C-alpha cells in the first residue's frame with residue numbers, strides 16, 4: 242500500500258526521535274516540514290540535509306524547513322498536523338512562535354516521555370486534537386542534523402483529547418498507520434485504545450530508574466545491587482503503584498518493581514537520559530516523570546515522600562554541579 246502523498250506533517254523538536262521520524266516519514270512519501278528554532282538551524286539543514294545512520298549505513302534526506310519570523314510566512318498554509326518531539330519542559334515555549342500558524346483544530350501528536358504536558362498543551366490550545374505516543378525506539382544525536390538510530394522498538398499512539406474517540410483509529414492517523422504496516426521494520430506504530438495506560442507504565446518504570454541513576458552516577462544495571470539506591474527504588478515503586486491504583490490505571494503485569502528491575506537488567510550498560518542530561522548540564526524531564534506522580538498523589542492526599550526526596554536530591558546535587566561548571 243502506498244502512503245498518502247497528500248499527507249503533510251510538521252515536526253517541532255527534530256532532535257534524536259523527531260529527526261528519526263522526519264527522515265522515515267519523508268522516505269515513506271509524506272510531505273515533511275521541520276520547524277526550526279532559528280534561521281541558523283534552518284540554513285544548516287537546507288545546506289547539509291538530515292543525516293541518519295541506521296545499522297551503520299548513513300542516509301541523507303532533505304525535508305523542508307521553516308524558522309520563526311521567516312519573511313515569506315504570510316504565504317504559508319496553516320499547520321494542520323504537528324508532531325511534537327521536544328523535551329517535555331520545552332514544549333509550550335517551542336509552540337509559542339508558531340501559534341499564529343496553527344490551525345485552531347490542529348492535530349498534534351506528542352511523542353515524548355513523561356506526562357502532564359498534554360494537559361498543559363490542551364489548556365493552551367483547547368480546540369486542538371491532541372494525540373499522544375510512547376516509544377521504545379532509541380536514537381541519539383551526533384551533531385546538528387546528524388543522528389544515529391540506537392534501537393528498534395515499538396510505538397503506541399492514541400487519542401488524548403476528551404473530545405476525540407479513543408476506540409477507533411483517528412482518520413488523520415490512518416495513512417501513518419497504513420505506511421507503518423508496510424514498513425514495520427522501519428517504524429512499528431500501533432493504535433492504542435487507551436494510550437494513558439502505556440504512558441503511565443513507561444513513566445512508572447522511568448520514575449524508578451532515571452532519577453536514581455543520576456543521583457548515584459550509575460548505569461541502569463549498577464542500580465540493581467546498589468546498597469543505597471536499591472531500597473529507594475523499591476520505595477519509589479510502592480508509592481507509584483499506590484498512585485496508579487488510586488487513579489484506576491491498569492497495573493503492570495508482575496508488578497512495577499519486577500518490571501523496573503527487568504528493564505534495568507535489559508539496559509544494564511545504558512546511562513539513563515536523566516543521567517546524561519545531568520552530566521551535560523542540561524535540564525532534565527524529571528518534573529514530567531517523578532513530578533507528575535507527586536502531582537497526581539497530591540490530589541489523592543498521598544505524600545509520595547520518596548519521589549519528593551528524589552527530586553530534592555537531584556536539584557541540590559546538580560545545582561551545585563552547574564555552579565562549578
Ligand SMILES: NC(=O)c1ccc[n+]([C@@H]2O[C@H](COP(=O)([O-])OP(=O)(O)OC[C@H]3O[C@@H](n4cnc5c(N)ncnc54)[C@H](OP(=O)(O)O)[C@@H]3O)[C@@H](O)[C@H]2O)c1
Nearest residue numbers: 254255256257258277278326327328331335353354379380
Ligand atoms: N532519544 C530517544 O531515544 C528517546 C526515546 C524515547 C523517548 N524519547 C523522548 O522523546 C522526547 C525527545 O527526546 P530526544 O532525545 O529526541 O531529545 P533531543 O534530541 O534533545 O531533541 C529535542 C529537540 O527539540 C528541539 N527544540 C527545543 N526547543 C525548541 C524550540 N523552541 N523550537 C524548535 N525546536 C526546539 C531541540 O532543538 P535544539 O537542538 O536547538 O536544542 C532538539 O532538536 C523526550 O521527551 C524524550 O524523553 C526519546
